[in-house]
Amino acid sequence: MVDVPLGPAGLVPPAEVEDVELYHPHSWVTKYVFSQDAKVIAIQYSATALAVGLIALVLSWLMRLQLGFPGVFSFIDANAYYQFITMHGMMMVVYVLTALFLGGFGNYLIPLMVGARDMVFPYANMLSFWLYLLAVLVLVASFFAPGGPTGAGWTLYPPQAITSGTPGGQDWGIILMLVSLMIFIIGFTMGGLNYVVTVLQGRARGMTLMRMPLTVWGIFTASVMALLAFPALFVGAVMMLFDRVLGTSFFMPAMVEMGQQTDRNGGSPLLFQHLFWFFGHPEVYIVALPAFGIVSDLISTHARRNVFGYRMMVWAILAIGGLSFIVWAHHMYVSGMNPYFGFFFATTTLIIAVPTAIKVYNWVLTLWRGDIHLTVPMLFALAFIVTFLNGGLTGLFLGNVVVDVPLSDTMFVVAHFHMVMGVAPILVIFGAIYHWYPKVTGRMLNDTLGKLHFWVTFLGAYAIFFPMHYLGLIGMPRRYHDVADFAFIPASAHTLNAFITVVALIVGAVQLVFLFNLIWSLRHGREAGGNPWRATTLEWQTPTTPPPHGNWGNETPVVYRWAYDYSVPGAKEDFLPQNHPPIAPATAGAAP
Amino acid sequence: MSIIILFVGLLALIAGWWLARQRLAAKPWLEEGALGEFPGTEATALPAVKVGLGVFLAVVGALFALFLSAYSMRMGLEDWRSIPTPGLLWPNTGMLIMSSIALQWAKVSADRDDADVTKVCLVAGGVFAAGFLIGQLLVWRQLNASGYFLAANPANAFFYLITGLHGLHMLGGLVALERTIEKAWRGGATDQVRLSVDLCAMYWHFLLLIWLILFSLLTGWADQFVEICRQLLT
Ligand code: HEM
Numbered sequence: 001m002v003d004v005p006l007g008p009a010g011l012v013p014p015a016e017v018e019d020v021e022l023y024h025p026h027s028w029v030t031k032y033v034f035s036q037d038a039k040v041i042a043i044q045y046s047a048t049a050l051a052v053g054l055i056a057l058v059l060s061w062l063m064r065l066q067l068g069f070p071g072v073f074s075f076i077d078a079n080a081y082y083q084f085i086t087m088h089g090m091m092m093v094v095y096v097l098t099a100l101f102l103g104g105f106g107n108y109l110i111p112l113m114v115g116a117r118d119m120v121f122p123y124a125n126m127l128s129f130w131l132y133l134l135a136v137l138v139l140v141a142s143f144f145a146p147g148g149p150t151g152a153g154w155t156l157y158p159p160q161a162i163t164s165g166t167p168g169g170q171d172w173g174i175i176l177m178l179v180s181l182m183i184f185i186i187g188f189t190m191g192g193l194n195y196v197v198t199v200l201q202g203r204a205r206g207m208t209l210m211r212m213p214l215t216v217w218g219i220f221t222a223s224v225m226a227l228l229a230f231p232a233l234f235v236g237a238v239m240m241l242f243d244r245v246l247g248t249s250f251f252m253p254a255m256v257e258m259g260q261q262t263d264r265n266g267g268s269p270l271l272f273q274h275l276f277w278f279f280g281h282p283e284v285y286i287v288a289l290p291a292f293g294i295v296s297d298l299i300s301t302h303a304r305r306n307v308f309g310y311r312m313m314v315w316a317i318l319a320i321g322g323l324s325f326i327v328w329a330h331h332m333y334v335s336g337m338n339p340y341f342g343f344f345f346a347t348t349t350l351i352i353a354v355p356t357a358i359k360v361y362n363w364v365l366t367l368w369r370g371d372i373h374l375t376v377p378m379l380f381a382l383a384f385i386v387t388f389l390n391g392g393l394t395g396l397f398l399g400n401v402v403v404d405v406p407l408s409d410t411m412f413v414v415a416h417f418h419m420v421m422g423v424a425p426i427l428v429i430f431g432a433i434y435h436w437y438p439k440v441t442g443r444m445l446n447d448t449l450g451k452l453h454f455w456v457t458f459l460g461a462y463a464i465f466f467p468m469h470y471l472g473l474i475g476m477p478r479r480y481h482d483v484a485d486f487a488f489i490p491a492s493a494h495t496l497n498a499f500i501t502v503v504a505l506i507v508g509a510v511q512l513v514f515l516f517n518l519i520w521s522l523r524h525g526r527e528a529g530g531n532p533w534r535a536t537t538l539e540w541q542t543p544t545t546p547p548p549h550g551n552w553g554n555e556t557p558v559v560y561r562w563a564y565d566y567s568v569p570g571a572k573e574d575f576l577p578q579n580h581p582p583i584a585p586a587t588a589g590a591a592p
Numbered sequence: 593m594s595i596i597i598l599f600v601g602l603l604a605l606i607a608g609w610w611l612a613r614q615r616l617a618a619k620p621w622l623e624e625g626a627l628g629e630f631p632g633t634e635a636t637a638l639p640a641v642k643v644g645l646g647v648f649l650a651v652v653g654a655l656f657a658l659f660l661s662a663y664s665m666r667m668g669l670e671d672w673r674s675i676p677t678p679g680l681l682w683p684n685t686g687m688l689i690m691s692s693i694a695l696q697w698a699k700v701s702a703d704r705d706d707a708d709v710t711k712v713c714l715v716a717g718g719v720f721a722a723g724f725l726i727g728q729l730l731v732w733r734q735l736n737a738s739g740y741f742l743a744a745n746p747a748n749a750f751f752y753l754i755t756g757l758h759g760l761h762m763l764g765g766l767v768a769l770e771r772t773i774e775k776a777w778r779g780g781a782t783d784q785v786r787l788s789v790d791l792c793a794m795y796w797h798f799l800l801l802i803w804l805i806l807f808s809l810l811t812g813w814a815d816q817f818v819e820i821c822r823q824l825l826t
């Protein structure tokens with residue numbers, strides 16, 4: 001395990017790093033398979049996560065087929081339906097979004113954006129990916145295990161998660177799920193240490209914290225949060241595994257199962273809920289903060305305008321990161337906990353809306369009178385703002401105890417969290433892929449296909465999830481396999497459900513266009529050059545594109561300015577890269 | 593959950609203290625300029641691995657704080673029957689303290705470039721730590737032999753689980769220590785040995801601290817504290 005040398009005192013990375021000191025790989029295998037280059041690891045992470053995303057997408061199709069056309073597809077019985085929602089939810093949240101934002105974008109962008117040669121612990125970084133892959137394989141294996149995957153819901157609430165009525169509860173399903181999560185968390189910790197310490201210690205000369213692009217701020221804060229939040233899931237998983245395999249009663253209360261008194265005694269299911277949501281709520285922001293950061297950079301670059309209120313954006317990211325550790329119990333209003341707690345958590349929940357709202361205002365103000373280029377990344381960024389706003393507003397409703405109680409476990413909740421943490425981050429991921437693909441491959445993605453992909457996805461996502469608010473309001477429950485015979489659900493709602501399903505199929509299919517674009521453009525895309533978007537951040541200033549191992553050739557960059565010098569008066573071009581030396585000494589002297 | 597909240601609060605204080613020195617109120621759009629013109633926000637002088645270990649210890653701390661939170665919440669339910677403190681835990685604790693002292697000694701002598709003493713101390717630290725682990729296994733056997741089975745009561749389950757987890761962390765530390773000893777023996781660059789010894793000592797002290805907290809909980813000294821924490825939440 002050779003670290004990237006940081007110079008004798010480690011204070012400031014040296015300008016030149018001798019070639020021998022970089023651990024250059026020597027064979028094809030160490031270069032592309034067991035690679036320690038963060039950029040290769042990033043691509044491995046992203047490809048795996050996208051593959052998992054496809055599986056989760058197909059699962060959502062199957063669920064929608066059942067909801068839209070109940071009874072037509074006989075292989076989707078109640079058990080299968082529960083297994084589909086569980087695997088869909090867990091895959092999307094943990095194995096797709098977290099892995100993509102931190103493992104994928106974090107690995108690719110952090111070293112490049114802060115001007116480092118690589119992550120500080122490349123070996124651990126490599127292990128991180130392989131453990132992630134192992135976790136995915138264990139999870140997918142549960143589809144083939146006797147009894148199939150677990151159907152406990154992605155929240156895995158005990159006691160039902162490990163009792164015989166739930167699919168996978170007394171078979172392999174839940175065990176594989178818990179083991180997979182534990183492996184994922186260990187792997188993530190290795191990666192997370194890298195993301196955090198690289199930002200702390202690996203920055204190029206001149207790259208002060210307040211000169212970092214917001215993308216780095218977002219990913220950095222999210223990594224810190226994930227390092228502290230995932231252990232809660234780990235603890236929950238270990239204890240539940242003990243309950244399931246070794247017969248302990250951490251969570252399992254005394255109860256009657258299949259007419260038999262079990263030999264458990266007074267465990268506390270509520271304890272699991274606390275642990276789960278201590279992880280679960282920060283998790284929402286673990287996927288949201290990188291998205292926030294990336295969107296800020298996309299908007300600024302494609303509107304040729306500096307981010308409005310950079311300092312406030314940084315503070316807001318930090319405030320959200322801190323506050324999100326004290327709001328978890330708003331997921332437990334209906335769990336029977338002390339009502340005074342409900343009040344406390346409702347308050348913190350509303351407080352956290354303040355920094356979030358500030359960010360939305362600042363994005364809008366960044367766009368205000370900007371020179372907006374409606375490129376594909378920009379379209380996705382704009383769509384994100386709208387969608388996030390929408391989801392955030394319904395979140396304010398759900399954050400209040402009296403409103404939440406009747407809406408709990410209805411389609412309204414499904415609509416809310418898909419808007420805010422499903423669709424919104426996915427839109428950012430797409431935008432980011434269109435934005436950085438030229439750096440990764442040297443070629444542009446096809447624009448026409450990109451626009452097609454964007455419009456169908458964006459409008460389609462609204463067509464899918466907007467009506468669900470209404471379905472929730474009239475009382476259509478969530479996690480129900482079959483709602484065909486409920487008197488209070490009118491026939492029109494069933495038509496609506498069928499409509500949603502058809503749109504979901506179309507939106508899913510359009511993702512194939514995106515996949516095709518990714519592969520086709522590798523060979524046939526337009527040559528991009530080093531900096532096609534004329535952006536300021538360091539990753540666009542590498543001497544060659546795609547950047548080689550070690551990123552910077554012989555000399556690491558020196559940073560002279562912040563990340564948002566767009567349309568600076570007096571500059572020759574409408575952007576000044578971060579490593580562009582000061583233009584007018586007079587302006588540099590602003591600080592006395 | 594109040595224990596983990598306290599822990600996260602503590603981390604937030606540390607992070608806040610650090611951030612307060614990072615000129616977060618600077619106006620970066622005005623600060624165009626050459627190296628060193630704007631003070632104080634570069635990386636710290638610490639080696640990256642040391643910062644890395646610090647962050648890792650925060651994660652380990654969170655893990656144990658969460659277990660203790662769960663412990664304190666579960667403890668309040670009716671079926672809890674505390675287990676008597678196995679006497680063997682005392683010598684084990686002594687062993688762990690000795691191990692930590694040995695490593696601290698190793699660190700001091702490594703700083704003084706005293707290679708021989710360093711080597712001896714490292715080995716002694718390893719032996720004591722191994723002794724601790726063996727002692728813990730004996731405790732498990734004793735408990736099992738006198739009928740305190742894992743699944744019989746949540747108090748037992750927590751005891752096995754938490755001590756087991758602590759032991760696993762110790763074991764991981766031993767692997768790192770073994771590599772350090774190798775390094776010291778090969779007499780490689782003293783800088784590197786010094787850093788490794790330093791990191792081992794840091795990790796050991798941390799695990800000792802965790803153990804002392806666990807020990808005081810498991811023996812019931814900290815019950816009152818736990819009681820307060822639980823009252824806060826229910
Ligand atoms: C093509 C897009 C998607 C469609 C059509 C879709 C559809 C669905 C449906 C029908 C359910 C089950 C509702 C129920 O019966 O309770 C569901 C649940 C869920 N989805 Fe999605 N989804 C999509 C994308 C996503 C994404 C991107 C995420 C990432 C956050 C996500 C996260 C979840 C979660 C966490 C659940 C809850 C699972 C549970 O109840 O245990 N979904 N989705």
Ligand SMILES: [Cu+2]
Pocket residue numbers: 280281284327328330331
């Ligand atoms: Cu939440």
